[in-house]
Amino acid sequence: MEKIKCAIIGPGNIGTDLLYKLLRSEVLEPVWMVGIEPGSEGLARADKLGLKTTSEGVDGLVPHVIADGVQIAFDATSAYVHPENSRKLNELGVLVIDLTPAAIGPLCVPPVNLKDLAGRQTMNVNMVTCAGQATIPMVAAVSRVQEVAYAEIIATVASKSIGVGTRKNIDEFTRTTSAAVAKVGGAAQGKAIVIVNPAEPPLMMRDTVYCETVDEPDQAAITASVQEMTAAVQEYVPGYRLKNGPTFEGRIVSIFLEVEGLGDFLPKYAGNLDIMTAAGARTAEMFARDILAGRLKLEAVKENA
Amino acid sequence: MMSLEDKVRGRKVKLHDMCLRDGMHSMRHQITLEQMIDIASGLDDAGVPLIQVTHGDGLGGSSLSYGRGLHSDREYITAVAKNVKNAAISVLHVPGIGTLDELRMAADCGATCVHVASHCTEADVTEQHIGLGRELDLDTVGFLMMAHMTPPEHLIGQALLMESYGAQTIYCVDSAGYMLPDEVTTRIAGLRTALQDETEIGFHAHHNLGMGVANSLAAVAAGANRIDGSAAGLGAGAGNTPLELMAAVSERLGIETGVDLFKLMDVAEDRVLPIMPQPPRADRDSITLGFAGVYSTFLYKAKEAERKYGLSARDILIELGRKKMIGGQEDMIEDTALSMAKARALI
Numbered sequence: 001m002e003k004i005k006c007a008i009i010g011p012g013n014i015g016t017d018l019l020y021k022l023l024r025s026e027v028l029e030p031v032w033m034v035g036i037e038p039g040s041e042g043l044a045r046a047d048k049l050g051l052k053t054t055s056e057g058v059d060g061l062v063p064h065v066i067a068d069g070v071q072i073a074f075d076a077t078s079a080y081v082h083p084e085n086s087r088k089l090n091e092l093g094v095l096v097i098d099l100t101p102a103a104i105g106p107l108c109v110p111p112v113n114l115k116d117l118a119g120r121q122t123m124n125v126n127m128v129t130c131a132g133q134a135t136i137p138m139v140a141a142v143s144r145v146q147e148v149a150y151a152e153i154i155a156t157v158a159s160k161s162i163g164v165g166t167r168k169n170i171d172e173f174t175r176t177t178s179a180a181v182a183k184v185g186g187a188a189q190g191k192a193i194v195i196v197n198p199a200e201p202p203l204m205m206r207d208t209v210y211c212e213t214v215d216e217p218d219q220a221a222i223t224a225s226v227q228e229m230t231a232a233v234q235e236y237v238p239g240y241r242l243k244n245g246p247t248f249e250g251r252i253v254s255i256f257l258e259v260e261g262l263g264d265f266l267p268k269y270a271g272n273l274d275i276m277t278a279a280g281a282r283t284a285e286m287f288a289r290d291i292l293a294g295r296l297k298l299e300a301v302k303e304n305a
Numbered sequence: 306m307m308s309l310e311d312k313v314r315g316r317k318v319k320l321h322d323m324c325l326r327d328g329m330h331s332m333r334h335q336i337t338l339e340q341m342i343d344i345a346s347g348l349d350d351a352g353v354p355l356i357q358v359t360h361g362d363g364l365g366g367s368s369l370s371y372g373r374g375l376h377s378d379r380e381y382i383t384a385v386a387k388n389v390k391n392a393a394i395s396v397l398h399v400p401g402i403g404t405l406d407e408l409r410m411a412a413d414c415g416a417t418c419v420h421v422a423s424h425c426t427e428a429d430v431t432e433q434h435i436g437l438g439r440e441l442d443l444d445t446v447g448f449l450m451m452a453h454m455t456p457p458e459h460l461i462g463q464a465l466l467m468e469s470y471g472a473q474t475i476y477c478v479d480s481a482g483y484m485l486p487d488e489v490t491t492r493i494a495g496l497r498t499a500l501q502d503e504t505e506i507g508f509h510a511h512h513n514l515g516m517g518v519a520n521s522l523a524a525v526a527a528g529a530n531r532i533d534g535s536a537a538g539l540g541a542g543a544g545n546t547p548l549e550l551m552a553a554v555s556e557r558l559g560i561e562t563g564v565d566l567f568k569l570m571d572v573a574e575d576r577v578l579p580i581m582p583q584p585p586r587a588d589r590d591s592i593t594l595g596f597a598g599v600y601s602t603f604l605y606k607a608k609e610a611e612r613k614y615g616l617s618a619r620d621i622l623i624e625l626g627r628k629k630m631i632g633g634q635e636d637m638i639e640d641t642a643l644s645m646a647k648a649r650a651l652i
């Protein structure tokens with residue numbers, strides 16, 4: 001079967017974990033790995049796995065995009081450099097999946113709104129944050145049953161699974177997640193709290209979701225919806241588990257989750273990175289299927305749209 | 306050998322009151338504006354140089370997980386700032402909970418000092434927030450919480466990071482009230498040796514093992530010049546170092562705090578004590594916090610879970626300690642209690 005060729009920008013933890021997932025994809029074929037440090041471990045690994053590599057950033061990839069038929073690129077760098085990377089690739093008709101918290105394109109949490117993005121001719125899709133990917137499906141599971149006035153999420157990640165970029169930009173991480181909890185999750189107001197725990201051995205990612213409904217919560221309907229949504233996330237993140245809840249106290253619904261990674265490149269405790277790369281791959285696969293079926297034709301963006 | 310008194314006599318120490326921030330935990334964040342103004346103006350009149358005013362979990366802490374504040378941080382800070390003459394108003398700010406916009410708001414409302422807090426091993430999440438503190442010209446403090454959980458040499462490395470981001474003061478924070486005086490001495494002395502001379506050093510205690518004053522004195526002897534405490538000890542767990550006790554001991558030892566001891570005692574007795582549902586006391590659960598090294602604020606939700614599920618709060622706290630839960634993970638108390646209750650067939 002024909003596959004859509006992809007590039008990954010950023011050969012760090014996320015980029016490398018994503019690479020392993022793309023190598024298993026039926027519709028995506030990773031062909032380029034883009035870094036900025038010559039001889040970096042991530043580039044060397046990609047090279048060994050048969051990808052072309054450059055250490056000259058996106059500028060090193062641009063001259064090869066057309067010849068190598070790259071149609072989708074994943075950006076796993078930082079919120080600060082993402083807009084420029086995206087512009088350069090969009091100009092060449094490459095669809096960009098943004099794994100940074102830059103959030104310049106529409107936000108995507110696959111089981112919640114991936115289908116809405118089909119046919120919208122968007123050239124940049126943002127994957128929110130790992131905390132958002134883990135929790136927003138649950139906010140949506142409640143808000144599709146009844147109106148949610150306020151949703152709050154607490155994401156706890158192992159210290160070893162959080163890179164320098166996120167630490168330096170923790171404010172963007174927190175704000176992007178909060179905004180997406182409301183916008184994509186479907187709550188009138190959203191709040192996100194992020195905790196980095198250094199315990200050894202490292203703790204598995206934990207996420208707690210609180211939803212405050214406008215009226216008395218319909219316990220049976222919400223419980224069913226939460227279980228259904230858990231199964232929908234498990235389709236691409238098998239280690240996504242409902243640990244406790246939903247519990248109900250007044251109008252507050254509490255949901256306690258655990259996310260175990262597949263252990264592709266990162267250890268299993270790093271469920272936060274796994275859910276991010278799995279969501280990115282799943283999103284790209286939908287677009288790839290549309291391209292292969294002739295339903296989607298990517299077009300070069302002349303001006304920065 | 307030099308006695309403790311030899312080491313501290315004549316030293317200048319800034320006392321920093323926490324009852325309107327750490328005390329918010331014990332008051333479940335329900336202190337009224339009138340009570341805040343009454344206490345803050347009393348502390349100001351007693352010459353306390355620094356008063357912290359924020360939700361217990363810092364700016365943006367008002368939430369379902371930590372408890373909603375009766376008023377917003379904006380309302381609290383504005384009200385207190387307008388009603389003190391000399392004291393500086395400080396705020397607590399935890400990256401991951403509060404955002405940079407909230408720190409800008411606090412500065413706009415009259416706060417002039419910020420404690421930027423992280424867990425003792427995660428100082429590199431504070432760079433943006435310490436940077437903004439300096440940019441806003443705030444007295445900017447790096448606040449290393451749960452400091453008992455990492456060896457002194459590692460704590461010093463984290464302090465150096467915060468100093469490199471621009472923090473002008475570094476705190477060793479005994480959030481669990483676990484430390485004993487020798488452990489305080491090692492950490493503070495290490496910080497004093499490693500940090501630049503102009504960088505100040507602070508110590509924040511919890512009184513869970515009754516060591517608040519003793520530990521604070523050990524900190525001063527080892528080189529700290531900022532000491533946190535609370536009038537009447539109002540703070541999480543068994544409370545913070547009772548500030549009036551610290552002031553009385555300081556006066557006997559010749560530590561210069563600039564505080565009017567009797568006025569401070571009166572604030573504690575006449576203004577703080579009457580608002581407390583119960584005075585902080587090292588009950589079995591608070592002792593457990595100190596003994597097992599668990600974040601002091603976990604006390605309240607553990608007690609709630611005890612009532613809800615018929616579990617012992619002490620068992621829950623011990624389990625949280627075993628799972629190495631840290632500050633901010635209040636959501637895991639309910640989760641842990643639910644799992645324990647299920648395992649014991651209570652639900």
